Amino acid sequence: MAELAMQTAKAKPARKPQVTWSALWLVVPGVLFLVAFLLYPSFQLLLVSLKDPRTGAWTLTAFSKVFAGGVYTRTLSSTFIVALQTTLWCIFAGYPLAYWLARLSPRRQRMAALFVLLPFWTSALVKNFAWLVFLGRNGVINDLLGAMGFTPAELLFQRATVVFAMVHTMLPLAVMVMLPTMNQIERQLAQAADTLGASAAQQFWRVYLPLSMPGVAAAGLLVFISALGFFITPTLLGGARDTMLSQLIIVQINQLQNWQMGAAIAVMLVLAALVTCFIYDRTFGLSTLSGGSSDRLQHNGLMRRAGLGIGCAMGNLCDALARGYSRLSGARNAGWMLAAYAWLIIAVLIVPILAFIPMAFTGSDFLSFPPPSLSFKWFGQYLQSPLWVGSTLRSFGIGVATASITLLLATLAAFGLARSRSRLGGLAFLLFMTPMIVPPIVISVSLFYLFAQMSLVATNLGIIIGHTVIALPMAFVVLLATFKHYDWRLDQAAATLGAAPWRVFIKVTLPLIKGGMFAGLVTAFLQSFEELTVAMFIGGGVKTTLPKQMWDDILLQVTPTLAAASVVVVVIVCALFFLMEYFRPAEHQVSAS
Amino acid sequence: MSTLTHLAATSPDQGRAHNPNAQGAPIKLRVEGLGKRYGNIDALHALDLDVRSGELLTLLGASGSGKTTLLQIISGLVAPSSGRIVIDGRDQTHAPAHQRDIGVVFQNYALFPHLTVSQNVGFALDMRGVSRAESRRRINEALAMVGLEAMHQRFPRELSGGQQQRVALARCFIYKPSLILMDEPLSALDRKLRETMQMEIKRLHRETGSTIIFVTHDQDEALALSDRICMMHNGRIEQIDTPQAMYERPSTVAVARFIGISNVLEGTVMQGDQLATADATVALPKGHGCQPGTPGALVIRPEHLNVVAADHGALRGTVVEAVYAGVETRIVVRLASGNLIVVRRLSGQAPLGIGSVVGLEWPAHPPHFLSV
Ligand SMILES: Nc1ncnc2c1ncn2[C@@H]1O[C@H](COP(=O)(O)OP(=O)(O)O)[C@@H](O)[C@H]1O
Ligand SMILES: [Mg+2]
Numbered sequence: 001m002a003e004l005a006m007q008t009a010k011a012k013p014a015r016k017p018q019v020t021w022s023a024l025w026l027v028v029p030g031v032l033f034l035v036a037f038l039l040y041p042s043f044q045l046l047l048v049s050l051k052d053p054r055t056g057a058w059t060l061t062a063f064s065k066v067f068a069g070g071v072y073t074r075t076l077s078s079t080f081i082v083a084l085q086t087t088l089w090c091i092f093a094g095y096p097l098a099y100w101l102a103r104l105s106p107r108r109q110r111m112a113a114l115f116v117l118l119p120f121w122t123s124a125l126v127k128n129f130a131w132l133v134f135l136g137r138n139g140v141i142n143d144l145l146g147a148m149g150f151t152p153a154e155l156l157f158q159r160a161t162v163v164f165a166m167v168h169t170m171l172p173l174a175v176m177v178m179l180p181t182m183n184q185i186e187r188q189l190a191q192a193a194d195t196l197g198a199s200a201a202q203q204f205w206r207v208y209l210p211l212s213m214p215g216v217a218a219a220g221l222l223v224f225i226s227a228l229g230f231f232i233t234p235t236l237l238g239g240a241r242d243t244m245l246s247q248l249i250i251v252q253i254n255q256l257q258n259w260q261m262g263a264a265i266a267v268m269l270v271l272a273a274l275v276t277c278f279i280y281d282r283t284f285g286l287s288t289l290s291g292g293s294s295d296r297l298q299h300n301g302l303m304r305r306a307g308l309g310i311g312c313a314m315g316n317l318c319d320a321l322a323r324g325y326s327r328l329s330g331a332r333n334a335g336w337m338l339a340a341y342a343w344l345i346i347a348v349l350i351v352p353i354l355a356f357i358p359m360a361f362t363g364s365d366f367l368s369f370p371p372p373s374l375s376f377k378w379f380g381q382y383l384q385s386p387l388w389v390g391s392t393l394r395s396f397g398i399g400v401a402t403a404s405i406t407l408l409l410a411t412l413a414a415f416g417l418a419r420s421r422s423r424l425g426g427l428a429f430l431l432f433m434t435p436m437i438v439p440p441i442v443i444s445v446s447l448f449y450l451f452a453q454m455s456l457v458a459t460n461l462g463i464i465i466g467h468t469v470i471a472l473p474m475a476f477v478v479l480l481a482t483f484k485h486y487d488w489r490l491d492q493a494a495a496t497l498g499a500a501p502w503r504v505f506i507k508v509t510l511p512l513i514k515g516g517m518f519a520g521l522v523t524a525f526l527q528s529f530e531e532l533t534v535a536m537f538i539g540g541g542v543k544t545t546l547p548k549q550m551w552d553d554i555l556l557q558v559t560p561t562l563a564a565a566s567v568v569v570v571v572i573v574c575a576l577f578f579l580m581e582y583f584r585p586a587e588h589q590v591s592a593s
Numbered sequence: 594m595s596t597l598t599h600l601a602a603t604s605p606d607q608g609r610a611h612n613p614n615a616q617g618a619p620i621k622l623r624v625e626g627l628g629k630r631y632g633n634i635d636a637l638h639a640l641d642l643d644v645r646s647g648e649l650l651t652l653l654g655a656s657g658s659g660k661t662t663l664l665q666i667i668s669g670l671v672a673p674s675s676g677r678i679v680i681d682g683r684d685q686t687h688a689p690a691h692q693r694d695i696g697v698v699f700q701n702y703a704l705f706p707h708l709t710v711s712q713n714v715g716f717a718l719d720m721r722g723v724s725r726a727e728s729r730r731r732i733n734e735a736l737a738m739v740g741l742e743a744m745h746q747r748f749p750r751e752l753s754g755g756q757q758q759r760v761a762l763a764r765c766f767i768y769k770p771s772l773i774l775m776d777e778p779l780s781a782l783d784r785k786l787r788e789t790m791q792m793e794i795k796r797l798h799r800e801t802g803s804t805i806i807f808v809t810h811d812q813d814e815a816l817a818l819s820d821r822i823c824m825m826h827n828g829r830i831e832q833i834d835t836p837q838a839m840y841e842r843p844s845t846v847a848v849a850r851f852i853g854i855s856n857v858l859e860g861t862v863m864q865g866d867q868l869a870t871a872d873a874t875v876a877l878p879k880g881h882g883c884q885p886g887t888p889g890a891l892v893i894r895p896e897h898l899n900v901v902a903a904d905h906g907a908l909r910g911t912v913v914e915a916v917y918a919g920v921e922t923r924i925v926v927r928l929a930s931g932n933l934i935v936v937r938r939l940s941g942q943a944p945l946g947i948g949s950v951v952g953l954e955w956p957a958h959p960p961h962f963l964s965v
Contacts, residue, residue: 193705194689195691198716
């Protein structure tokens, strides 16, 4: 393929040198898919929000209602506030953890990062369900409080609880986005600052922090955008005043059948996300999202100077504080505090997930932690219920189908982009990242509208298409990184050594990229396996997936069967996750250029 | 090599015009019994080293000989396992790097990518609380010194390798640290640029009168730059001497082999100032002071050897290679024992065919004797 590209580039009279069109053709299937199932339905949704359902005339009534005060405006502002709080907490709580990880040796970092990746891959549903059980009136936290002599408090249905659980859900994302940027910061820069007279505090504030800012900003962007579209946490743990926009969409469309209003709120959500992206692009440049350096920031004089100024001031301040502290306590090394903090956060991330295992084996009729007695009866219930077994099998099948289609589209597109230098490539990249920006609930609602016209509602195919749209960006990013790291001169070397193109692929290319391909496959499967929103709308109440079945049960009645189902989810996620880690290419293979 | 001829004309100390009495200059750095263990490898074995004020000392040695480790311990970035570091008479063994008043030029420059050239160069002044106006003046001065005034607003990655190197030098020289450490600062540059930068460093050293420890694994660089060379091997100091002394009178076989191409004949000392080697018995210079029966080695420089007819000369061998190098041709002769001897000949002379049998002699220059 690459040779073909090079030949055509040579054969054409070079109008624009270096443009290899042929490789870029490979992105076409994915682009068509996203135009059909993301852009077109979103556009339709926009039209719906602007049309009076009875007369068909253009109108802005739905949008004016959103801003007219009352419940919509309140929800809009509380959505923003909760998302903002979540983002800030994720960054402040996650930064030290990422910093601690970045300073471990590569081998230990890989081990420690497992403890962050595992909660990252565990579904939001399971994590929030755990807090619902823990924080309830008879939950373990209240028991602890009681044992310490406090009166049991109402921990659920509080704004703080919503923010806490959302931070808990998205902290792993923030850490995993910040970590690569921190890993790229050369240790020698801090040493250089040291020899130039900078104390430890100065080194951090003047050198390390500014260099890690692109990662912080990327984490902030992704967390904020995900938080905007959240509905699981506020539904399960929030009170009436903590309602968020996504919940309103569900009510408008699934209960009131008010498409115009639902579509208008969805449009608001997308607009908010787009504005956020726009601001991010103006300050940092979107290319930093895929690990590029922040040109934009460096040439954006005002932002840069403000940042450096703050770093300067904080450096001096902390320097003075650190000197005072070490004079007071005589302590020189506070490294253990960072490690202790990191392990504490990791414990908070992991414990709720692992707590399901004992709860699922309870002998009592109620979910509680710790379980009063042990038995297998709830697993029996799970295995005997055609509802649970059916939905589990369906989720599996849909996951496999989604993963296959996603891998195919993403591989073609990533290969095409990695091998072409066309400017159109940038546009294609943006399009493939768009499903990350559009909240899943908007994707689901717009596909619901589209599929209603195509009789794809309540079909497995409909759900598979929806899941593929949602799974594409991450699989694409994984594969793009794989192909970009891949040293194509190896192919040329193999060819000069006498290997035919197909043998080059089998003997050289494939062994080196298979780790990335497998990671893409598992990523897509896991995202599909844990996706709730698509099935909520497109399943039509008939095609129930495992997350949908869990969601219905949580809302209806909380039984230990749910814990058994959660254990099934966690076990499958863990198994795939460890498989993926096992197949991950070793560092020396990736960076041997 | 021009340094060599220059030095050869005068005594080593007079050769350093900028620093006429380095011998009498106060000691800037004293390293006492310095050792470093990594796990069960000894990276450094109890080193002792004095560096005088205003001196340019190079640490020369093969990769893995402990040069970086020594430099990092002096700079305070790595703690020693044993021994002391004294700078300007003060024990600094346990002082953190930022309190030592040393400057380091790193191999890959370690310029801060988020700061402009000016901000990089002014970083140390910032840390020392120098006023803004004073700072600006000194930055301009430092940039002028390395010829980069026009680049002050650029970011490091907008500069070429040589320019980045100059920024790194300016960043180091600007605050006049009492001791400057450079770890293979030129190894990433191509040959031409490397020679230019060597001149630049010599000039900066002369103009500022600073004390510099310069690490390199390139013997030509060490010979060209140094007031003294400290030759390291497997975590030990093999020899500390002026470039000329080290070139002409290496103290060990390892030094002889490392500094330039040297031919080494090993054998046993015999009665009557003779050395019995595997190939022939050759005469030793008078006054070598070795008892008969002890092992010894002769070091013969390639430029001191003459090719003569096969039955003349002290050694006899077969020509196996001839490498043309412009003004001279290097002939490789294999002796009967398999030992390879390199001879430098001016290129104008009659060519020698590969396979021809020749004799070798060293008429004018007595070889250097080493007791092993
Ligand atoms: N951080 C370290 N951990 C373990 N061994 C090290 C470390 N740094 C250096 N060494 C070992 O110490 C020896 C000297 O290394 P170094 O000082 O880097 O040599 P040089 O700079 O002369 O090439 C080498 O054998 C090297 O493997
Ligand atoms: Mg080194």
